[in-house]
Amino acid sequence: MKFFLDTADLDEIKEAASWGALAGVTTNPTLYSRIGGKLADFHNHIARICEIVDGPVSAESVAMTRDEIVRDGRELAAIAPNVVVKIPTMVEGLAACRQLADEGIRVNMTLCFSVPQAILAARAGARYISPFVGRFDDISENGLAQLEDVVTAINNYDYSENTVNGEQVEIIAASVRSANHVTQAALMGADIATVPFAVLKKMVQHPLTDRGLEAFLKDWEKVANA
Numbered sequence: 001m002k003f004f005l006d007t008a009d010l011d012e013i014k015e016a017a018s019w020g021a022l023a024g025v026t027t028n029p030t031l032y033s034r035i036g037g038k039l040a041d042f043h044n045h046i047a048r049i050c051e052i053v054d055g056p057v058s059a060e061s062v063a064m065t066r067d068e069i070v071r072d073g074r075e076l077a078a079i080a081p082n083v084v085v086k087i088p089t090m091v092e093g094l095a096a097c098r099q100l101a102d103e104g105i106r107v108n109m110t111l112c113f114s115v116p117q118a119i120l121a122a123r124a125g126a127r128y129i130s131p132f133v134g135r136f137d138d139i140s141e142n143g144l145a146q147l148e149d150v151v152t153a154i155n156n157y158d159y160s161e162n163t164v165n166g167e168q169v170e171i172i173a174a175s176v177r178s179a180n181h182v183t184q185a186a187l188m189g190a191d192i193a194t195v196p197f198a199v200l201k202k203m204v205q206h207p208l209t210d211r212g213l214e215a216f217l218k219d220w221e222k223v224a225n226a
Ligand SMILES: O=P(O)(O)OC[C@H]1O[C@](O)(CO)[C@@H](O)[C@@H]1O
Pocket: 006, 026, 027, 028, 110, 111, 130, 132, 134, 135, 173, 174, 175, 176, 194
């Protein structure tokens, strides 16, 4: 499994990248607004993220028609070679995905909540599909079970003839709220988890690691004083 950081915060991205396990970044309009982002700075901001991260960086289009999304997508993709254009799973979004994929531009289909949506996204040439986990939990449904259905359904078929350069479509577990979401997503075979920085920090922690480290350090003091 690969990890993406789900944030637009440059400090968080720099810190996570320094840990050596970061494969990419996903942003969305909410995450950009959360850091006080301004429309005029958006492309520059994505460019800065792309300089820090040597991997796919998803930047979302907020356009609503196929032509506008395609125009947005071309502009976003021109920012850096590792930009992935993020598009909502809707009719105009699917059509734009097909067009951009045919032009060699990688797309991450977001706001995906069902197997049929995921299959359509894969056939429309999506390089990444982002089924949301936490938002199902928010409405008292089982987000992990929904993700598992998407992983199984997509892995049952080969979509490489539909994608840019024949690359395999990858499933990004999105709307991840806990380290347990990551564990379960990995066990079911999701390719990637995109996680907020708070979740990434929790993923490193284990009380037995802390306790074990404390004991090792105490015992080493005895060795040093012997
Ligand atoms: O439900 P949340 O925590 O707002 O997460 C939304 C998700 O949407 C995305 O835009 C999907 O890729 C991610 O950035 C994020 O994981």
